[in-house]
Amino acid sequence: MSSKMENSKYLSVGALTRYLKYKFDQDPYLTRVFLKGELSNVKRHTSGHVFFAIKDEQSVVRAIMFSRNAGSLKFKPEEGQSVLVEGRVSIFESSGQYQVYVEKMEMDGIGLLFEKLEQDKKQLAEKGYFDAQHKKPLPRYPRTITIISSETGAAVKDMITTLGRRYPLVSVTVINTLMQGPRSRQAVIDNLGYADRLENDVIILARGGGSIEDLWTFNEKDVALKIFEMSTPVITGIGHETDTTLVDFIADVRAATPTAAAEMAVPDQQDILERLHQSENHVSRRLAQKLDSSRSRLDTLGSYYKLKNPDLLYDQQAERLVNLKDTLDDRMHNAIKDSSYRLSAMKESVRYNTPGPEIRRGAETLMERRGQLDRAMRIRTGDSRKGLVRVIESLNSLSPTNVLLRGYSFTTHKGTIVKDAHQLELGDEVQSTFAEGSIVSKVTEVNHDGRN
Amino acid sequence: MMAETENETFEEKMKQLEQIVKQLDEDEVSLEASLKLYQKGVELTAECEKILKDAELKVETLNRKGADDEQ
Numbered sequence: 001m002s003s004k005m006e007n008s009k010y011l012s013v014g015a016l017t018r019y020l021k022y023k024f025d026q027d028p029y030l031t032r033v034f035l036k037g038e039l040s041n042v043k044r045h046t047s048g049h050v051f052f053a054i055k056d057e058q059s060v061v062r063a064i065m066f067s068r069n070a071g072s073l074k075f076k077p078e079e080g081q082s083v084l085v086e087g088r089v090s091i092f093e094s095s096g097q098y099q100v101y102v103e104k105m106e107m108d109g110i111g112l113l114f115e116k117l118e119q120d121k122k123q124l125a126e127k128g129y130f131d132a133q134h135k136k137p138l139p140r141y142p143r144t145i146t147i148i149s150s151e152t153g154a155a156v157k158d159m160i161t162t163l164g165r166r167y168p169l170v171s172v173t174v175i176n177t178l179m180q181g182p183r184s185r186q187a188v189i190d191n192l193g194y195a196d197r198l199e200n201d202v203i204i205l206a207r208g209g210g211s212i213e214d215l216w217t218f219n220e221k222d223v224a225l226k227i228f229e230m231s232t233p234v235i236t237g238i239g240h241e242t243d244t245t246l247v248d249f250i251a252d253v254r255a256a257t258p259t260a261a262a263e264m265a266v267p268d269q270q271d272i273l274e275r276l277h278q279s280e281n282h283v284s285r286r287l288a289q290k291l292d293s294s295r296s297r298l299d300t301l302g303s304y305y306k307l308k309n310p311d312l313l314y315d316q317q318a319e320r321l322v323n324l325k326d327t328l329d330d331r332m333h334n335a336i337k338d339s340s341y342r343l344s345a346m347k348e349s350v351r352y353n354t355p356g357p358e359i360r361r362g363a364e365t366l367m368e369r370r371g372q373l374d375r376a377m378r379i380r381t382g383d384s385r386k387g388l389v390r391v392i393e394s395l396n397s398l399s400p401t402n403v404l405l406r407g408y409s410f411t412t413h414k415g416t417i418v419k420d421a422h423q424l425e426l427g428d429e430v431q432s433t434f435a436e437g438s439i440v441s442k443v444t445e446v447n448h449d450g451r452n
Numbered sequence: 453m454m455a456e457t458e459n460e461t462f463e464e465k466m467k468q469l470e471q472i473v474k475q476l477d478e479d480e481v482s483l484e485a486s487l488k489l490y491q492k493g494v495e496l497t498a499e500c501e502k503i504l505k506d507a508e509l510k511v512e513t514l515n516r517k518g519a520d521d522e523q
Contacts, residue, residue: 140463141463163509172510272466273504276501279473279493280497283490290486
């Protein structure tokens, strides 16, 4: 209280505001407030300061976050986000409005979860986990279905009723599973693995509606990735139509509700029966058509005039046969006649051209030639013989025998004729051959004078 | 697992039936073959109907360790 108040009972606005600001800044509760609410009217100033309001069902409070604090924000403040805020409350003098000077701000529990969910969803989508190529086809007529759900929930009963009504052929294995709460994440992952090992035709993962926290297990990345790696096709039916969880994106088939999941898992027996009757009718009609068309073809063929009057089939041929036979006879007759004419003509011609006289002439010539040949041969052989005698005589005159007969002899030493006294040495034995007989003598003297 | 007249599953029978309908639609099939197909088709239809009529949903519940000890 200043002394001014004594002078006047009227306060200036500035004074009031300053007073209030002083009170705010002094108050231990207001200098450190923890506030939770929803963001609205978020404005980011070029300076980096963030202006916004925090509201709940009852009230709204203005807030500012200076750039030095806003820089450490782990998320981008946006309209509607649930936040937890730490700061102080004070008054901005020029507007006179009180506001929260925010120092720290983070997303509120579930908001934080949603933030992470969006990141996971984006990441999985980018990596192609949701792509159609990974979706396994459902069998048309499954024989076995595994349901992963909580036995206590209404969803299981709904699904079994639906399966029984639509397709009672199927046999169902329910794996009673914890579907919410902190331990449900691991329970669901374990039982998905167990269900996959059962190797049934289809797996339905389903539960009824609940709070967003109750359904959160199915927004868990680990649960989604487990479904991705399964070899059995998985249908998800989580919550109500409006609930879409992460597993719905990654499942092979997404159903809006557990009942819808059961409907998608099996065909409807009413449809099958209808199809059966349709195909039976169709088959009957087709067969009747075939019979009709076969019968009419048979009728057409049976009434063909040649079948009605089979004589027609060979009349033509019989007539042709007769004609052909006549022609053949004529031709044969003519051919024989031609041939006999040609034969007698040839006989005649042979007779005129017989070679008898020529043969005789030839024989005479032959005889004559032979005489000539003999004479010539005789003359030749006579001449030759005389020549031969002359040759023999001259040969005889050169024969060594004849030379020996004239009184010569020849001497050999060791089988070689001796022509030169140098060939021999004293004491050598030599053989001398005469016209009649031979002697062996020893060399007693060798003369080297030039006499031959 | 189901009422089976032969060793075929319901799905196999249905597939066979579809095949028969398709074959009968082809004009090349002889009359003899058609008659055989028709006979088989009618048999299969009756079998499938009977299987559906006689079928009863079988349900087995497995309680795995730690499955239901909370909630």
